[in-house]
Amino acid sequence: MGRTSDARVKILSAAQSLIGLRGYSALGVAEICKAAGVPKGSFYYFFESKEALALAVIDEHWTGQQRTWERILSADTDSGADADPLDRLRRLFEETEAGQLAGQEGCGSVSGCLFGNLTLEMSNQTESVRARLQEIFEAQVEMVDAVIAEALARQEVTVTDTREAARSVVAQLEGQVLFAKLYNNTRHLGSLWTNCLALLGGRATGEATVREATVGEVTVGG
């Protein structure tokens, strides 16, 4: 049983890498099993179908990312540092950029956001995947919404609808990650923070300063 569980993990891990590099449709079960180093027969022991594997890859990736986002964005941080809500948002972008850069250093290519990639590739074909991705993006928007609401209570932003503002921030993130993938270059992600402040009518560093900085500088690392 130890060995079979290990095979499931290997299949998931290989599938996640391959989907990140080449998308879902381009992959076959045989190729995934070969990359995982497990016999093809094992696949259907663990996964009913390739679609079931895609859902498992999505869930696995979200489990890790959700933990990261909660650690960064939660007000109840163990470290006690970065209690300021806008500082937490800024860290989310910095860690996103660092994560994409680390991925590029690992495999040579910026792989982008797994959820964004699969949204554009699969959501019109596979309703189960669309539904799961909707839940994940809603959860992301909700987490960002909560931080914006905190910032609003502190009068650090001027939005009137925190939910829509959060959606726009996540949309900007997805759009810039798309460019990072297209150019295989993470430097575009450096503008996320100033863009976020602009979208929120933020005044973390003083209204005038923020306005000047808005989309005006691309500094790697935020």
Add this chain to the structure above:
Amino acid sequence: MGRTSDARVKILSAAQSLIGLRGYSALGVAEICKAAGVPKGSFYYFFESKEALALAVIDEHWTGQQRTWERILSADTDSGADADPLDRLRRLFEETEAGQLAGQEGCGSVSGCLFGNLTLEMSNQTESVRARLQEIFEAQVEMVDAVIAEALARQEVTVTDTREAARSVVAQLEGQVLFAKLYNNTRHLGSLWTNCLALLGGRATGEATVREATVGEVTVGG
């Protein structure tokens, strides 16, 4: 020769629809020819490979879209109306929303942006496609950049780097179109205009008003 040219157009048209619905990798040449109503043998008379077809679909789509963007964004409009640069940008978002809605009414699904879809699906696999998509996005950013520069000269926006600002506007567009596809709902595109103004530090309707409206309202049709 009339018939063969017709076959090429049919293949391109069928391929564009199918790629919009299901992506590139999921499609086979046989399926494309069947949808086009042409014998499979015709395919390789017109296209060296499936990759060559993808490039032709991209070029065909861009030829049309470039003409539309130029018509909307150019200062030398025949109609003479909407000479104000920010009004032209607003019209770009309105027509994008209308186009996605018309597509949804036609086939039941919001198909999103062909270039964004193929960027996330193909750019790490096929360098020729990545290069072509880079050129297209650069051209889009350049067109938006020119309009922002005009608005800046009229002191209607406050950005310091019009190129980066243009890239952020196109990134926001791609991110919101991703959500429109995910939810099969174009209403998210209604926030593009207020978000664009926020990103540009725009004051088309007065600084205070714009700040209040920033990402605060989603009005279909901009």
